[in-house]
Amino acid sequence: MQGDIVAAAKLIGAGLAMIGALGGGIGIGLSAHGAVQGIARNPDAAGTVQTNMILGIAFAEAVAIYCLVVALLILFVF
Amino acid sequence: MNERKWRWGFNRWLVLLFIVLGFFAAKKYPPISPHVQLPAERLSHDPLFTLPGIGEFYLTNTLVALFLVDLILLAMAFAIRRQTSKGGLGMLKGVSGALEALFEGLYNMTESTAGKWAKEIFPYFATIMLIVLISNWMELIPGVDSIGFLEKVAEHGYAAQGPFLIKEEVAHGAEGFVVIPWVRVVSTDLNFTFALALISVVMTQVIGIRAQGMAYFTKFWNTSTLFSKPIFGAIDFGVGLLELISEFSKILSFAFRLFGNIFAGSVMLFVLGALVPVFVQSMVLLLEAFVGIIQALVFGMLTMTFMAQATQGHGGHDEAHA
Numbered sequence: 001m002q003g004d005i006v007a008a009a010k011l012i013g014a015g016l017a018m019i020g021a022l023g024g025g026i027g028i029g030l031s032a033h034g035a036v037q038g039i040a041r042n043p044d045a046a047g048t049v050q051t052n053m054i055l056g057i058a059f060a061e062a063v064a065i066y067c068l069v070v071a072l073l074i075l076f077v078f
Numbered sequence: 079m080n081e082r083k084w085r086w087g088f089n090r091w092l093v094l095l096f097i098v099l100g101f102f103a104a105k106k107y108p109p110i111s112p113h114v115q116l117p118a119e120r121l122s123h124d125p126l127f128t129l130p131g132i133g134e135f136y137l138t139n140t141l142v143a144l145f146l147v148d149l150i151l152l153a154m155a156f157a158i159r160r161q162t163s164k165g166g167l168g169m170l171k172g173v174s175g176a177l178e179a180l181f182e183g184l185y186n187m188t189e190s191t192a193g194k195w196a197k198e199i200f201p202y203f204a205t206i207m208l209i210v211l212i213s214n215w216m217e218l219i220p221g222v223d224s225i226g227f228l229e230k231v232a233e234h235g236y237a238a239q240g241p242f243l244i245k246e247e248v249a250h251g252a253e254g255f256v257v258i259p260w261v262r263v264v265s266t267d268l269n270f271t272f273a274l275a276l277i278s279v280v281m282t283q284v285i286g287i288r289a290q291g292m293a294y295f296t297k298f299w300n301t302s303t304l305f306s307k308p309i310f311g312a313i314d315f316g317v318g319l320l321e322l323i324s325e326f327s328k329i330l331s332f333a334f335r336l337f338g339n340i341f342a343g344s345v346m347l348f349v350l351g352a353l354v355p356v357f358v359q360s361m362v363l364l365l366e367a368f369v370g371i372i373q374a375l376v377f378g379m380l381t382m383t384f385m386a387q388a389t390q391g392h393g394g395h396d397e398a399h400a
Contacts, residue, residue, distance in 0.1 A: 051187065055383065058376040062331045065338035072341065076116045 010078070014071040024064025031056045097357060104355035110236050111352040112224070113256035114345055118267045121227070121260065139226070139259055140267035147213045147264060187379075192386035195289065199385045202281055206274060207378030210265065210336065214370030217263040217344050218363050226259035265340035265373075268333065275332035278381040279325060286388030294388070298322045328384065332377065339373050 035053035118138035125134035158174045189196040286294040300318035304311035351359045
């Protein structure tokens with residue numbers, strides 16, 4: 001065993017930070033689920049549904065991206 | 079009769095040739111895992127200029143990329159201008175035609191969301207979308223992020239052989255080299271994404287004030303029902319304060335969304351390129367092209383939606399809080 005404990009803690013911390021991506025993944029899955037169901041019921045509304053779905057996905061994804069930024073900060077800045 | 083004849087073609091052999099060449103190149107110069115750094119690398123040792131109170135300005139590699147993006151946008155603008163001034167408003171050909179179709183779609187989208195304010199809002203939407211799209215797609219060009227100066231570092235460096243880095247860790251404590259790329263995708267610089275986010279959010283307030291006058295501020299400081307309906311009035315007042323906070327969190331989420339997506343994408347490209355030098359990276363390039371256009375659309379569309387909401391005033395309480 002060699003190397004220092006701070007480096008190990010950084011790697012573990014970055015990995016733990018990414019657990020938060022779970023929420024974003026669930027959210028994006030739910031919104032796509034709803035959008036696909038909506039399109040299946042009313043295919044004419046596909047364009048509007050898709051636009052709104054992408055907006056919703058962007059909001060859900062933002063949280064996961066915060067986790068990613070925290071992980072990147074831990075890895076490359078501190 | 080309709081069976082397709084085998085054609086020898088040309089491009090497929092070119093692709094095969096490049097794959098085979100890639101194998102040999104990866105044997106000769108094994109790819110090294112690159113040096114990842116969050117802030118933009120400086121290309122000059124002396125600052126370009128110094129502003130009192132703010133600090134020193136360096137020529138960074140993301141600034142070079144921003145100039146390239148601007149040049150591409152200007153070239154596109156001039157190409158379209160030449161076509162329209164020559165033949166009037168006839169059929170546009172080539173890139174200009176594609177751009178015309180794109181803009182028509184975007185404008186219709188703006189009009190369906192913003193109504194009569196579409197003319198005011200559309201320029202922000204389209205400008206932000208174009209600049210973000212082109213800067214995102216710059217990461218797909220080979221050589222961006224990988225060609226540059228060699229710089230001496232104290233640790234984690236690699237040995238250099240002529241202009242290349244070779245996969246050979248230098249002895250611990252000795253001096254090694256890392257690549258400081260000349261061009262790095264501008265969306266991987268937090269300064270750029272924060273600047274765009276600030277422009278977007280500040281102009282949202284400006285458009286809101288222009289649409290509603292001083293009544294726009296009742297969204298944040300809502301005392302209209304505070305005395306007539308005590309409990310719900312207090313709740314409305316609290317919601318107004320939350321709106322104020324959400325304006326600030328919009329800046330953060332705009333900036334970090336674009337930055338995080340593109341930075342993570344380029345780190346993924348580095349790492350996959352270092353692990354599997356041949357062929358695999360090409361697949362990820364496709365994914366990154368998709369992520370690039372989605373992020374550009376999302377940045378522009380969120381700006382457009384927020385601006386449209388700011389023009390509408392009260393009544394729309396179902397707005398999203400980013």
